[in-house]
Amino acid sequence: MKVEGRPRHTIEPLPGRRAVQILDQTLLPHAIVWRELATAAEAAHAIRVMQVRGAPLIGATAAHGLAFALAADPSDAALATAYELLLATRPTAVNLRWALDRVRARVLPLPPAARADAAWAEAAQICADDVATNAAIGRHGLELFRAVLAAKVSSSPAAERPVLNVLTHCNAGWLGCVDWGTALAPVYQAHDAGLPVHVWVSETRPRNQGASLTAWELTQHGVPHTLIVDNAAGHLLQRGLVDLCIVGADRVAANGDVANKIGTYLKALAARAHGVPFYVALPLSTFDPTTADGVRDIPIEQRSAREVTHAVGNDANGARAEVLLTTATTSARNDAFDVTPAALVTALITERGACPATQADLARLG
Ligand code: MRU
Numbered sequence: 119m120k121v122e123g124r125p126r127h128t129i130e131p132l133p134g135r136r137a138v139q140i141l142d143q144t145l146l147p148h149a150i151v152w153r154e155l156a157t158a159a160e161a162a163h164a165i166r167v168m169q170v171r172g173a174p175l176i177g178a179t180a181a182h183g184l185a186f187a188l189a190a191d192p193s194d195a196a197l198a199t200a201y202e203l204l205l206a207t208r209p210t211a212v213n214l215r216w217a218l219d220r221v222r223a224r225v226l227p228l229p230p231a232a233r234a235d236a237a238w239a240e241a242a243q244i245c246a247d248d249v250a251t252n253a254a255i256g257r258h259g260l261e262l263f264r265a266v267l268a269a270k271v272s273s274s275p276a277a278e279r280p281v282l283n284v285l286t287h288c289n290a291g292w293l294g295c296v297d298w299g300t301a302l303a304p305v306y307q308a309h310d311a312g313l314p315v316h317v318w319v320s321e322t323r324p325r326n327q328g329a330s331l332t333a334w335e336l337t338q339h340g341v342p343h344t345l346i347v348d349n350a351a352g353h354l355l356q357r358g359l360v361d362l363c364i365v366g367a368d369r370v371a372a373n374g375d376v377a378n379k380i381g382t383y384l385k386a387l388a389a390r391a392h393g394v395p396f397y398v399a400l401p402l403s404t405f406d407p408t409t410a411d412g413v414r415d416i417p418i419e420q421r422s423a424r425e426v427t428h429a430v431g432n433d434a435n436g437a438r439a440e441v442l443l444t445t446a447t448t449s450a451r452n453d454a455f456d457v458t459p460a461a462l463v464t465a466l467i468t469e470r471g472a473c474p475a476t477q478a479d480l481a482r483l484g
Contacts, residue, residue, distance in 0.1 A: 172294020259304025290366025375412020
């Protein structure tokens with residue numbers, strides 16, 4: 119994807135150094151600031167405060183964090199300490215554990231002196247794989263987009279040129295990955311292929327990943343979109359203004375249940391009520407066969423009540439400002455994710471193709 123017209127990745131190695139730079143997502147869309155990470159503690163901090171976020175990018179950053187730790191101390195003890203530090207940063211996105219396990223499995227059989235190079239190479243490979251995986255998700259998703267648009271065209275008056283209206287939630291785009299995105303990969307490929315695509319961007323309170331991140335990256339790529347408040351989705355679906363929904367995932371359980379940003383479940387319910395397809399795009403690294411039942415077993419991150427009682431943005435002078443929305447004593451609860459039961463998902467779109475969200479289909483793909 120392009121940032122200010124230049125092709126970039128959200129995490130990039132710094133030439134000749136054992137360090138990376140990340141695009142600080144807490145400052146978007148107002149400022150484009152790249153931050154250097156060179157230690158496990160810095161990588162853990164970037165994930166914890168959400169300078170990087172989105173399941174695949176959390177994994178890619180954690181993998182680099184482990185590589186930084188091994189460059190400082192390649193012992194088994196240091197590996198275990200860094201693994202635990204990074205794993206504790208965020209609980210729901212399973213790509214975090216998947217990436218840490220992948221790097222650890224690569225380095226554990228090696229003598230300590232060989233571990234840092236191997237971990238660095240594995241972290242780089244995780245990033246390269248993410249780019250290829252998401253491009254493949256985009257191709258499979260594009261086929262579904264074409265089918266939905268073709269059905270709309272065939273039921274529209276001949277003189278009309280219908281637009282494909284896509285609803286998404288949170289940010290499952292380029293910014294949540296190394297490149298392309300998951301849910302937004304088919305959007306970009308559809309746009310690039312000349313399909314008339316328009317995206318409804320759900321703001322995604324309380325951290326506003328839709329308003330601040332998805333709208334920003336769609337603008338960078340020139341994709342037509344409109345921001346809506348989270349509560350507008352049901353209304354738009356009811357009015358026939360949405361042709362398909364597509365979201366990303368933080369973890370998909372063995373039974374096909376999908377954990378994703380809070381608010382996803384309500385959109386899936388509304389989509390089902392109005393007969394609109396609800397797609398979930400994910401790399402297979404987001405599939406967690408060790409979690410049997412998503413609704414029952416997926417851990418849901420609890421975040422600060424302050425994110426709910428306050429809003430953060432830039433004031434008229436471009437200075438960062440935080441305002442209180444409630445009385446000073448209002449208490450709030452902040453579940454960061456919810457779980458959409460598999461029965462509400464029309465199809466999962468992975469790098470190996472689309473399939474129903476059933477245990478058998480997932481087992482076959484995974
Ligand atoms: O809390 P976040 O911003 O990390 O949550 C991100 C999401 O819920 C995304 O939809 C998901 O991780 C997929 S990102 C490609």
